[in-house]
Amino acid sequence: MTTTYEVLALRYGSHADRTARQNFIIADPHDAPMPLDYFVWAIRGGGRTFVVDTGFSHALAARRGRKLDTMPDEMLARAGIVAGEVEDVIVTHLHYDHAGNLGMFPKARFHVQDAEMAFCTGRCMCHPYIKLPMEADHVVDAVRLLYDGRLAFHDGDAEIAPGVSLHLIGGHAGGLQVVRVRTDRGYVVLASDATHFWANIRTGMPFPLVVDVVKLLEGYRKVEALADGPDHVIPGHDPLVRTRFPSHPASAEIVRLDLDPIA
Ligand SMILES: [Zn+2]
Ligand SMILES: [Zn+2]
Numbered sequence: 542m543t544t545t546y547e548v549l550a551l552r553y554g555s556h557a558d559r560t561a562r563q564n565f566i567i568a569d570p571h572d573a574p575m576p577l578d579y580f581v582w583a584i585r586g587g588g589r590t591f592v593v594d595t596g597f598s599h600a601l602a603a604r605r606g607r608k609l610d611t612m613p614d615e616m617l618a619r620a621g622i623v624a625g626e627v628e629d630v631i632v633t634h635l636h637y638d639h640a641g642n643l644g645m646f647p648k649a650r651f652h653v654q655d656a657e658m659a660f661c662t663g664r665c666m667c668h669p670y671i672k673l674p675m676e677a678d679h680v681v682d683a684v685r686l687l688y689d690g691r692l693a694f695h696d697g698d699a700e701i702a703p704g705v706s707l708h709l710i711g712g713h714a715g716g717l718q719v720v721r722v723r724t725d726r727g728y729v730v731l732a733s734d735a736t737h738f739w740a741n742i743r744t745g746m747p748f749p750l751v752v753d754v755v756k757l758l759e760g761y762r763k764v765e766a767l768a769d770g771p772d773h774v775i776p777g778h779d780p781l782v783r784t785r786f787p788s789h790p791a792s793a794e795i796v797r798l799d800l801d802p803i804a
Contacts, residue, residue: 558606
């Protein structure tokens with residue numbers, strides 16, 4: 542039997558005080574409020590649970606002026622997922638809002654791209670602009686996991702379970718990976734920061750954090766090709782995600798991406 546999965550977006554924080562000019566590489570002349578949400582994601586099916594990204598901490602939220610509403614492990618608990626029991630965590634990339642709290646998952650192996658680990662431990666981090674969204678502590682945590690034998694490396698495309706695959710997308714970081722998941726409504730792609738908002742991919746106008754614009758733009762095409770339609774591409778930070786999909790009974794901050802959009 543073909544395995545299909547439940548896919549959840551769990552919103553744990555936000556950056557409300559922000560306008561459109563901060564979200565596009567060429568500033569939008571019609572500047573208007575355009576807040577950003579922070580998510581972790583979860584995939585369940587075939588007897589397995591995958592957590593995608595691990596969020597940031599209260600201390601980091603305070604330092605970076607972000608709002609952390611609920612710690613990611615508490616959000617996961619609301620959906621019935623015990624962080625301490627999770628066996629597979631996919632880290633899309635090591636930016637501060639995606640790769641904190643690795644210690645929350647003491648039994649997990651962490652799936653990363655070769656290119657991302659090379660990126661965050663090499664000469665790219667000599668540049669303040671590239672280093673801006675990174676935290677040395679997160680990278681050190683990842684290196685410790687490496688030496689503990691708990692990193693699973695991937696180089697490009699990799700199927701990690703029937704119907705769950707990772708795909709390297711260039712441009713935003715050194716080795717960002719998106720996650721393609723088979724659901725009852727078709728293949729959904731958790732795009733993470735391959736596109737922050739639906740507006741980025743739909744207008745072809747990237748978010749300003751970019752290491753290679755051409756690769757990022759080509760990444761939009763790859764993400765679209767992997768997904769079974771525009772509503773199957775799930776942006777990494779778009780508050781519209783929470784209004785477009787049905788909420789989980791446990792929390793209005795959790796939505797079901799494997800179900801058809803409601804708006
Ligand atoms: Zn990022
Ligand atoms: Zn991000």
